[in-house]
Amino acid sequence: MIAAAYGVPTIYCTEEFAVRMIPKEAWRYTEAMKDELYKNGRLLDYKGRKVVILPQGFEDGTNERKVIDPGYAWIIPAGADNKPVKVAFEGGTLVDEEHNRGDWSREMHVYKKVGVVAMLTNNICCYVDTSLMGQMTTWHLNDGVNGVYAGSYAG
Secondary structure, eight states: OTGGGTSEEEEEEOHHHHTTOSOSSGGGOOHHHHHHHHHHSSOSEETTEEEEEOOOOBSSTTOOBBSSOTTEEEEEEEOTTOOSEEEEEEEEEEEEEEEOTTTOOEEEEEEEEEEEEEOOOTTOEEEEOTTTTTOOBOEEEEEOGGGOEEEEEOO
């Protein structure tokens, strides 16, 4: 409700968070919700608010540590003057072309002055799922006794 006071909220979260944003009681599922869950594994909106999935990544090639903590969701309002990131352009685009006589090649230099700012005000809300919070590492298969593999959490 806080974010809704500033504009139409959009929920940004990881796929792990989004798959848990479903009603616990099966009687609350409409046929459209059942179809959506079957097709996507999650709902595309939550209580009329659009859900945007943030692509999860890993810090390096070992795939051990996630970039985004899956326990967090951010609720950001959007409106005519309420964008979380603003981009400003100043002046025109300057172009300079240089001819290289030795090999007949050409170099193009283009300059455009641009400014980008993240508008972090008191209208961005955060929701935390404590059961997912802190799960920044992944599961591994460790060599068990007698060559049997078992899943273990490398937390």
